[in-house]
Amino acid sequence: MDELKILADFFLAAQNDPRIGVNHLGVFASLYQYWRNLNFPVPLKLFSYEAKQLTKVLSNASYYRYIKDLHCCGYINYIPSFKRTEPSSLYFNIINQSENGKCGNGKRFKAFQAPTAE
Incomplete structure (x- = not known):
């Protein structure tokens, strides 16, 4: 099952990734559990205020930093909606x-792109 492989591969990769800290692990695990509770919709649609409650991250800056880091490191693909009435996609x-770790720390949200169709 790909859903369980995603979680197992994330924790395996995070062990060897110095950019990932305990807060990143908590954010990823919380979002994964929410995704699982919703029966694995693709994409996961959620508002930042929902995600912040799930992940127990109080600060907007911290929440977006963890999401940006997980995105740049290749663990998630985050597509912000930039609209208050539309949820973001994750x-x-x-x-x-082999591809993990190609993203630097200088990327900003404007660099987020939708996943390409294969």
């Missing part, structure tokens, strides 16, 4: 160890 990625 995709969980299957980790490819």
Whole structure:
């Protein structure tokens, strides 16, 4: 089952990734559990205020930093809606160890792109 592989691969990759800290692990695990409770919709649609409650992150800056880091490291694909009435989209990625870590820390939200169709 790909859903369980995503979680197992994330924790395996995070062990060897110095950019991922305990807060990143908590955010990823909380979002994954929410996704699981909703029966694995693709994409996961949620508002930031919902996600902040789920992840127990109080600060907007901290929440977006963890999401940006997880996105840039390739663990998730986050597509912000930039609209108050539309939820953002989040995709969980299957980790490819050879491509993990190609993103630098200088990326900003404007660099987020929708996943490409294969």
